[in-house]
Amino acid sequence: MTDAFYITAKELANGGLDNMPDELISSRHMIYSSPATLDFNSPGAKGFGVKRAGLAIPGSVMLLVAPACCGRNTALLNELGYSERFFYLLLDDTDIVTGRHLTKIPKVVKELCDELDYTPSAVMICITCVDALLGTDMDRVCRKCEETAGVPTVPAYMYALTREKRLPPMAAVRKSVYMLLEPQKRKSNECNILGHFAPLFDDCEIYELLATAGIKKIHELSRCKTFEEYSELSRANFNIIVNSEARYAAQDMEKRLGIPFIELVRLYRIDKVHNQYKLLGQAIGAELDDGKYYEETTEIIEKFKNKYGALTFAIGECVNADSFELALALTEYGFKVTEIYGTVGERNFVFVKRLAELSPETKIFSNLSPTMLNYRRTEKINAVIGNDALYYHPELKGIDFNDEIQPFGYQAVKLLFKRLDERLEKEI
């Protein structure tokens, strides 16, 4: 039995992105669906997977067309109040061989719409790996459903097989949920925030900053209670993306609705947060004065540091942060990060390189490596951040920092240190 595989930040940075060890490349080994990272490997197990995300349109329902195994864990969503919005058309072997299920779908959609005591705003048809392999033209099936049932019908592709492709399932579903928006006259003082299926925290400074720039209304899909509110999204003057998985949806909205977009990143290094707001201001033609928030955040970090000293952290990837950027931020603030459980890619290799300069011995593990079955702690760690890190270190103090409501900007940094402070103050 081999120990859990890791590589130091220095070794990884020296090797470069093209020479990553196989253990960090998920297509080169079996995937360990660790209890720590179930939501990564099973869209739908936790958080917003394709199935739950597909229901982001207010008043919509979903028909999952798949073998029973694909919809099994949807029962978990019943506890979140979705039980009345999910329906299943189970495929058998003959359906798969003959494709006869495709002719059934419009009839099923009609039956559902007739039986519900309300007319759904949309029916999302969720299909899975089977239809990916069969090459099903679900757009065509959806058009047929609309003709038969008279209700907008939208495909949602839960194709786990295409996870590392240009359009992975979670990016595709982000496009799907904005597909029902129709072009309308845009309002110069309105914008959308795109990226997550839950809103940003109410106290995120971005709302105030945009208000000072003359933005009167900021739309977020997850705050829409009705289909009418949802329809207002297409009158925004511009989109702000706060999660790169929404880029494809934003590109589609730019093409179809003429709404341009600006992409921001969630960062925990406050000088970078400051730069980003400066660039956002330039893009929208306004000066965003974030000085107050910058100072408040600096003060909170300093206070935390003075109270607890140079703590040592382990950071996971089931967290509302890029684990490597967060590790870099904590290191730059004067803390130590001994272990990171995360997925390295083109997107975050730049953070690895910088981390290698400041903390070359930081160990980088891959949650998905089968060797994580053998993980044992060998380093001194004071506190952990992330659901997965908590799983590996149940006896250590830590925070999951993985809320559905999304932290962003200075507010994210402040919340992180507030939560850490609250947790570290507790005895157990």
Added chain:
Amino acid sequence: MKKLLKHISPLAPDDSGACSVLYELGSIVVICDAGGCAGNVCGFDEPRWFEKKSALFSAGLRDMDAILGRDDRLVEKLAKVCSQIDAKFTAVIGTPVPAVIATDLKALKRMSEQKTGLPCITVASTGTHYYDKGEEAAYLALFTEFAKEKLPVRHGKVGVIGATPLNTGLTKADRIIAELSKKYNEVVCFGMDSGLDEIIKASECEKNIVISSSGIRAAEYLKEKFGTEYEFDFPCIPENVLKKIETLTGKNVLVIHQQVAANVLGEKIKGCQVDRASWFDINDSIGKNDIHIKDEDDFSEKSKNYDVIIGDISFKKIGFKGEYIDFPHFAVSGRTFADK
């Protein structure tokens, strides 16, 4: 509409059943999928995932693996994981992806055994059948592969086939063992709190107790191979259910569960007209005239004839106006008896 579920979530599929049988046997189990099926097993159908570690992995198939049928890559990855994790054998579990591309599981078995040097069993589950089919195939593959030697029979030793969380709602064998120990000297639950050695030594058992229809084919195999007789029992009916049935008299009662559990409970109900039904496989050797429920419409139709239904509470949502007694079935609602 047939196969349309409007009120309940899909029931446990065959790949979950296969994994459930193999979970504690010290093997490397590979679910031949893209990730979602493994997530369903680990995150929902396998409550032991959070209690007992097991080398259960997803093959992490991607579209080009499926399109090009790259079995060699799968075997390479399997060999790699065998060099990292100690295992007594390997197992490859089918899902819709290998079913659609018609993966030759027999060839995969031979290739894997050659590459890893470990025995390999394969289960041709497709994700379109229910868990009992997967369990049945896994039990049969397991006993056929490993229970080969005829050992002296140990007097009073019984083996339990079918002890999985999906059948029993239990993650440990202690309750079953405690109950059966009242009658037998030694009880072993194959695949639950016992390892591969007990499978190898299966011929030591004087008798096998089959607690789910998924165990019948394996029990038949052991009977044919070693002359081990078997009988049906379900020694883990929750106490609260047993208490509630005491109050029933003069009613038309339908018990719904996996067929063995439904029959054992049905026999305990006195003074009522009792029928047994299951959404899963029905086998005449367990109970004649037992009812198979095909889907929600079928349930609605058949349930009209009864005053009382005893079954997983999830079915109540389909629409039943009479008295309903909850008899949890993990393969239906994913609730263990502990949850209850």
